[in-house]
Amino acid sequence: MRSFRFVTLDVFTDTRFGGNQLAVFPEARGLSDAEMQALAAEFNLSETTFVLPPADPANSARVRIFNRVAEMPFAGHPSVGTAWVLAQSGLGADGSLRLEQVAGLVEVALWRDAAGGVTGAEISAPQPLALGPALPVEAIAACAGIAPDGIVTARHAPTLAADGGNPRVLVEVTEAALAAARPDLGAFRRAVEALPDLGGRLSLYLYRRDGERLRARMFSPLTGTWEDPATGSAATPLAGFLLHLGGAEQASLDILQGVEMGRPSLLRTTARRTPQGIRATVGGHCVPVLRGEAVL
The missing domain is CATH 3.10.310.10 (Diaminopimelate Epimerase; Chain A, domain 1)
Structure with missing residues (x-):
C-alpha cells in the first residue's frame, strides 16, 4: 500500500472555518491522473492540489489542480493555499515562489507577520485579461x-x-x-x-x-x-x-x-x-x- 500526506486549510481568511477550504498533497509523485481526480472527488471540496517537482528547476514546483470532476488550468485559492503550504516547508525564503500550472507560470509573493511567519500570499494571474x-x-x-x-x-x-x-x-x-x-x-x-x-x-x-x-x-x-x-x-x-x-x-x-x-x-x-x-x-x-x- 502507498500513503500520501495531505493537509487542509482555509484560504482568504484569518479565522479557522472561514474562507475557502483546500486540500493539498505536498508530495504527489507516484499518483496517477485518475488517482488525483478520485482523491479530489473524495475530498469533495471546490479544489484539491497536488505538488510535483517543477519541469524547470528555476521554478519552485509544478501544481496540478482538480475540482470534483476535472483538472483546472489555474485557480486562485488553490494557488494561494498551496504557496502557503510550500512556504511552511521552507520554500520561498526570499519571499517569492514560482508555480508551474497548466495555464502558465503563477508568480507568488509571500505575506509575513512581524515575527517572519508566513500568513498568506498574493498571486499573479498567469495570463492577461x-x-x-x-x-x-x-x-x-x-x-x-x-x-x-x-x-x-x-x-x-x-x-x-x-x-x-x-x-x-x-x-x-x-x-x-x-x-x-x-x-x-x-x-x-x-x-x-x-x-x-x-x-x-x-x-x-x-x-x-x-x-x-x-x-x-x-x-x-x-x-x-x-x-x-x-x-x-x-x-x-x-x-x-x-x-x-x-x-x-x-x-x-x-x-x-x-x-x-x-x-x-x-x-x-x-x-x-x-x-x-x-x-x-x-x-x-x-x-x-x-x-x-x-x-x-
Whole structure:
C-alpha cells in the first residue's frame, strides 16, 4: 500500500472555518491522473492540489489542480493555499515562489507577520485579461434564480472573462438580487446548450458595490460547486475588467465573498495596464485546519 500526506486549510481568511477550504498533497509523485481526480472527488471540496517537482528547476514546483470532476488550468485559492503550504516547508525564503500550472507560470509573493511567519500570499494571474462576448440578461438571470431587472447593465452586460483558462461570467447585480440569488441547475444546463460561446462551461460571478469594496457570490453547479466561498480566479478577471471599463492605469479593490454561506472571505485584488494587456493579482491569508494521509 502507498500513503500520501495531505493537509487542509482555509484560504482568504484569518479565522479557522472561514474562507475557502483546500486540500493539498505536498508530495504527489507516484499518483496517477485518475488517482488525483478520485482523491479530489473524495475530498469533495471546490479544489484539491497536488505538488510535483517543477519541469524547470528555476521554478519552485509544478501544481496540478482538480475540482470534483476535472483538472483546472489555474485557480486562485488553490494557488494561494498551496504557496502557503510550500512556504511552511521552507520554500520561498526570499519571499517569492514560482508555480508551474497548466495555464502558465503563477508568480507568488509571500505575506509575513512581524515575527517572519508566513500568513498568506498574493498571486499573479498567469495570463492577461481576455474578454469574451456579452451574454443575454434573461438567460443569466434564470441561472442565478433572479429576475432580469436584478442585473445592472448601466456599465456592462453579463460578460465572459478570464485570465487563466477559467472563463467566468461577470454580472453586476442589485443588493436585493445578490441576497436572493440561488443557482438553478436546469437553467445552467439550458444555457450551456443554447450559448456556444460558453464552450460547455458556465460559472457565474455576481457582484455589487458595497462602499469602497465589492460583495460577491460565485455559482458553478455544473462542476459540483453549488456556491463557492472565495474564488480567486474570478476575482482577478473582475478586477481587470473593472479597470478596463475605467480610465485608470492601476487599481486595488477588496472583495468580500462567502458571507451568505457562513464562510466570509476577503480577497485583496490589484490590476494594472501593461504592454501585454491588463494583469491582475489576488491575495489573502491562510489558516491550517487538518493533516493526515491517504492510503491507496
